[in-house]
Amino acid sequence: MDFALQVMVFLTFLALVSVFSMEPVMADRHSRQWTNDKGLNSLGNEDLVTDLPGQPAVDFRHYAGYVTVNEENGRALFYWFYEATTQPNEKPLVLWLNGGPGCSSVGYGATQEIGPFIVDTDGHGLKFNPYSWNREANMLFLESPVGVGFSYSNTTSDYEKLGDDFTANDNYAFLHKWFLKFPSYRKRIFYIAGESYAGKYVPELAEVIYDKNKDPSLFIDLRGILLGNPETCDADDWRGLVDYAWSHAVVSDETHKIIRENCDFYSEDPWSNDNCSDAVGEVLDQYKRIDIYSLYTSVCTKTSKRSDDNSMQVLFKRTSRMVSDQSNLFHSVFAFSVWQQFSLL
Numbered sequence: 303m304d305f306a307l308q309v310m311v312f313l314t315f316l317a318l319v320s321v322f323s324m325e326p327v328m329a330d331r332h333s334r335q336w337t338n339d340k341g342l343n344s345l346g347n348e349d350l351v352t353d354l355p356g357q358p359a360v361d362f363r364h365y366a367g368y369v370t371v372n373e374e375n376g377r378a379l380f381y382w383f384y385e386a387t388t389q390p391n392e393k394p395l396v397l398w399l400n401g402g403p404g405c406s407s408v409g410y411g412a413t414q415e416i417g418p419f420i421v422d423t424d425g426h427g428l429k430f431n432p433y434s435w436n437r438e439a440n441m442l443f444l445e446s447p448v449g450v451g452f453s454y455s456n457t458t459s460d461y462e463k464l465g466d467d468f469t470a471n472d473n474y475a476f477l478h479k480w481f482l483k484f485p486s487y488r489k490r491i492f493y494i495a496g497e498s499y500a501g502k503y504v505p506e507l508a509e510v511i512y513d514k515n516k517d518p519s520l521f522i523d524l525r526g527i528l529l530g531n532p533e534t535c536d537a538d539d540w541r542g543l544v545d546y547a548w549s550h551a552v553v554s555d556e557t558h559k560i561i562r563e564n565c566d567f568y569s570e571d572p573w574s575n576d577n578c579s580d581a582v583g584e585v586l587d588q589y590k591r592i593d594i595y596s597l598y599t600s601v602c603t604k605t606s607k608r609s610d611d612n613s614m615q616v617l618f619k620r621t622s623r624m625v626s627d628q629s630n631l632f633h634s635v636f637a638f639s640v641w642q643q644f645s646l647l
């Protein structure tokens with residue numbers, strides 16, 4: 303699919319959630335270490351990318367490198383940071399997280415979706431993306447947790463401990479260390495954005511920030527979160543899927559009414575109600591003919607990358623495991639169908 307369309311649709315899916323009202327209080331005695339406003343210190347400059355093969359010429363600076371989040375175990379997270387194309391000092395900082403779990407923010411978000419350099423050139427350099435989000439913000443792409451993309455741990459047992467809390471805490475440690483490298487961003491207006499499984503990562507990191515912000519010396523000026531195509535919890539995700547379909551005329555008022563009256567997505571097994579199963583089946587059926595990511599454009603055909611991707615088998619396995627406690631085959635088929643659509647980004 304054309305990239306511009308993907309971005310448009312992605313924006314359509316985007317929900318901007320204003321998080322918490324926060325008092326931007328800084329305690330003078332603590333803030334000194336953070337408030338070098340002269341720009342980047344030498345640590346940040348070490349990560350300046352000066353020679354990226356095949357890179358189109360651009361006017362903004364970008365940086366990439368590691369931030370150690372745990373010295374003892376040797377855990378380091380990899381980031382790629384693009385300053386805004388114009389007036390970076392005036393623009394907010396946006397942290398971007400892909401989901402998965404296990405999806406690389408560099409390999410996917412930055413270089414296939416919303417970053418300035420897109421890998422779509424059959425090995426012949428990089429393509430400039432005129433719709434890059436760094437037109438509006440300073441974009442920080444983070445690969446997390448360890449084991450994803452270039453991020454790693456030197457302690458093998460860390461990989462057994464991975465989970466949402468572990469990820470949120472490492473991401474939080476990353477941010478503080480990163481601000482030490484880039485002190486001019488320390489007090490910047492800050493947003494966290496992401497897609498798919500980052501529907502969990504993003505609010506979970508926001509919550510850690512919110513809690514830690516009670517200590518003024520740690521204050522991060524988080525103003526909101528943005529989620530595209532998020533996985534939050536099954537019940538809300540199903541409701542979101544059917545409401546979105548209905549509110550965009552993908553299904554009729556009648557089908558939506560049947561769903562409203564018959565589906566209890568919070569129950570153990572919503573699909574045991576045949577009226578619900580059939581009506582939700584009708585929604586999914588429409589998405590065979592309509593591209594769920596791009597309702598108003600032609601549907602991608604079987605020859606498209608996404609549908610013959612062999613990751614589908616992985617998805618199916620994963621989905622089967624997820625629903626193995628349900629004997630209902632119909633649920634598996636449903637879940638597969640939805641995962642197929644949404645993929646594991």
Ligand SMILES: *[C@@H]1O[C@H](CO)[C@@H](O)[C@H](O)[C@H]1NC(C)=O
Pocket residue numbers: 370373375376377378456
């Ligand atoms: C991990 O181990 C390598 C090899 O000893 C070392 O170079 C690297 O700095 C270590 N990483 C961290 C984050 O400590």
Ligand SMILES: *[C@@H]1O[C@H](CO)[C@@H](O)[C@H](O)[C@H]1NC(C)=O
Pocket residue numbers: 564575576577
């Ligand atoms: C399904 O819909 C039919 C027709 O409206 C209704 O008679 C029936 O009670 C419904 N079944 C359930 C399980 O709610």
